[in-house]
Amino acid sequence: MKNNIDVLAFGAHPDDVELGCGGTVAKLVSQGRGVGIIDLTRGELGTRGTADIRDKEATKAAKVLGVTLRHNMNFRDGFFENNESNQLEIIKVLRYHRPQIVLANAIEDRHPDHKKASELVSHACFLSGLPKIDTGQDAWRPLAVYHYIQFHELEPHFVVDVSGFMDRKMEAVSAYASQFYDANSKEPQTIISTKSFLESVRYRAANLGRLSRVDFAEGFTTEKPVVVDSVFNIS
Numbered sequence: 001m002k003n004n005i006d007v008l009a010f011g012a013h014p015d016d017v018e019l020g021c022g023g024t025v026a027k028l029v030s031q032g033r034g035v036g037i038i039d040l041t042r043g044e045l046g047t048r049g050t051a052d053i054r055d056k057e058a059t060k061a062a063k064v065l066g067v068t069l070r071h072n073m074n075f076r077d078g079f080f081e082n083n084e085s086n087q088l089e090i091i092k093v094l095r096y097h098r099p100q101i102v103l104a105n106a107i108e109d110r111h112p113d114h115k116k117a118s119e120l121v122s123h124a125c126f127l128s129g130l131p132k133i134d135t136g137q138d139a140w141r142p143l144a145v146y147h148y149i150q151f152h153e154l155e156p157h158f159v160v161d162v163s164g165f166m167d168r169k170m171e172a173v174s175a176y177a178s179q180f181y182d183a184n185s186k187e188p189q190t191i192i193s194t195k196s197f198l199e200s201v202r203y204r205a206a207n208l209g210r211l212s213r214v215d216f217a218e219g220f221t222t223e224k225p226v227v228v229d230s231v232f233n234i235s
Helices: 016-030 051-065 084-097 112-127 166-174 195-212
Strands: 007-011 035-039 069-072 101-104 144-148 158-161 217-222
Touching: 007 016, 007 084, 007 112, 016 035, 016 051, 016 101, 016 144, 016 158, 016 166, 016 217, 035 051, 035 084, 051 069, 051 166, 084 112, 101 112, 112 144, 158 195, 166 195, 195 217
Parallel strands: 007 035, 007 101, 035 069, 101 144
Antiparallel strands: 144 217, 158 217
């Protein structure tokens, strides 16, 4: 069975992908690429909202971005581990969808789940290419794993020009109404529910764009050097 998925974007929580690389995802979709989102948890430990609410918000955000699929692994928010059991579950997903590129959480960040998810997905991508790990599927290893940047200001190894897709990204982020700024909300305020945090999402993309001589950009780190066939392909 052929799966039309070129890129799988993983997030520890629903909204990680939208915040970290929503513009990149929207741009890939506009280019005809098949993109899927895999959420590791339902974000059930979040201070605001509930897991059921976030399920609905994730579905809404996926429609905004136009992705081919969205799936939740139902790992335990806050307590999932980078262990054999979880690696095998992700290997099964990778071997089924056979993506060329994987986008994963930041290599380090304020929320400990983000680094854990980053390492879990990265390790699973490598192990997925080993034929002696038997899942009843053919071995498959993505060509590359790229890590988007989240709360911490990490130095990107490359940026993607998302000019023209920033409004779509912000619409997808805003689908998580329970999590982000709402002047009428009675929920407890968190570090990400402030008006300034939501504004910072656009500002960061604008600032990376300024440094890169485009309107908006999203940054990524790599696990190995990026290869180009000509210096003229680097802008």
